[in-house]
Amino acid sequence: MISAVRQQMSGFTATYRRELNAYFATPMAYVFLAVFLLALGLFTWEAARFFDSGVADLQPFFAWHPWLYMIFLPALAMRLWADERAAGTDELLLSLPLGLPGLVLGKLCAAWTVAGTGLLLTLPMWLSVNYLGNPDNAAIALTYFVSFLMAGAYLSIGAAVSALTGSQVTAFVISVVIAFVFTAAGWPLVLSTVQTLFGTGFADLIARFSFITQFESAQRGVLELRVVAYFLGFTATFAFLNCLWASRRRLG
């Protein structure tokens, strides 16, 4: 059993290192980090009126995470498989004695690390609110953790679709659409419409599968295993689809 898992995961380290280096060998990771932080700052201060709320917490900052992830993370993930297809290197990769799950998770974790770096670089924000007042630091730490898990879920969509289409632009557009569905399902505007059309029960069901709903429950500062399980399960589901879609290449 363990040796079977080890065989399937062979190639994880090699792939993870390669992909992480690829992000930082080109301007990609730096551009991503710079623009992501800029956008996050802009939305937090300008759109959410961070200073006007008069409360020292990161609520206006976290509120934008799902929306920014929805746009930025598919951009980070779109190259993972489509780039291999375009350069023909997938043929090289498939000729190596590796298990596909190791490749899929290695790529996903590399992108996840870049996203996590972006999240780490927002820590000055956390320090600032501590300087300004007395925020609930446990709740903030928990929200950071769940935000990181949520980033994995968004990336898993992007990576899987990248394996499906073989074109970066198509992968980006389709991923954003899928990500939008899972994000906006918990948006009050969408929810109230669904409620009017299909009733409260259905609206509740939709909301339960929304990233926003799951993420908001983390912001209340209660560690719910349900939320952790949701994001990890979501990521695992799309990683599985990623394996399936990447293995289609072997069928020709």
Added chain:
Amino acid sequence: MLDVRSLEKAYGNKQAVRGISFAVEKGTVLGFLGPNGAGKSTTMRMIAGVLEPDVGDVLIDGKSIISERRAAQAALGYLPEGAPLYNDMTPPEFLAFLASARQIPKGQRKDAIERTIADARISGVLGQRIGALSKGYRRRVGLAGAILHDPPVLVLDEPTDGLDPNQKRAVRALIARMAPTKAIIISTHTLTEVPAMCHRAVLVDRGRIVADDTPAGLAKRTDDGTLESAFARLTDQVEEETL
């Protein structure tokens, strides 16, 4: 060493490979010849485990590419058509990635990489990104990746394509040096290099083997005794038969 058993593959309605079988022993360099679209690359992809055959199997060092894919692939070095490479890496980074992916023990990686760099004659470009290399060097870096783990079976899809005469000679010399200890398949369009490089020539057309002989034996089948006319006659002949 390498046993290819009645491979078949169709892309949609198009039958690309229709029952190709041959065996290659250690010490043999087999030239895999045929017109464009004959099914050469498809066959090589199936041997490398990149593409699953519809029918048939391939045994590499006694291991089935279907039921023991990873063990079979571990015994194989493969240079895909066009030598695709990661442009953002330098040659040593690329070889280090392959060494790690092929799980060469950590203590042996440095030696393997150094030996391969010397064999493939790429020591002059180690600091450059692969994307910035000339076609000849790219091909040699790809070749270096295929021989890094010193596999008993090599499958090289057009290893000399796009090289200048000096580079071609260097690649031929490298293949000749490796030949005694390996089973090697090479596909090529350049018929003139077949007698110099290959012990055996397999000619495919429309997914079938139409000739399997020594290069000299193949050439003798025509009046003027050249491989070109043998190539033209054998592939044209099949065309007439199917019309």
